Amino acid sequence: MSVDKSASGTVYERFQGSTEFQELRRRFRRFVFPMTAAFLSWYLLYVVLSGWARGFMGTEVLGAVNVALVFGLLQFLSTFLIAWWYSRYAERRFDPAADKIRAAIEADEAGDAGKVGDAR
Secondary structure, X not given: OOOOOOOOOOHHHHHOOOHHHHHHHHHHHHHHHHHHHHHHHHHHHHHHHHHHOHHHHOOXXXXXXXXXXXXXXXXXXXXXXXXXXXXXXXXXXXXXXXXXXXXXXXXXXXXXXXXXXXXX
């Protein structure tokens, strides 16, 4: 891990500038920002259609079940699917990198604690 141990600041401030940490943040942003935009667009479509396309939303699909109810239930389904997808994505793409960074931070902190103990 490429961290400048002579840099000032806490161990966390030093590690946040590392290439590994920046890569982890980039991976996170690459998933979260598009997924957030997609979900908010889907939600706003539901709200807009509910307000301005009442005829369409009131169209019966099956018995008393209309398009608005189907869209509303799909909101819940999409929320759970996104959470499940994020969990799988994080397990594969974030967790190994985060574990590596955490181990390096803990090793660095242990090294710093040893130095403090030697100074006494």
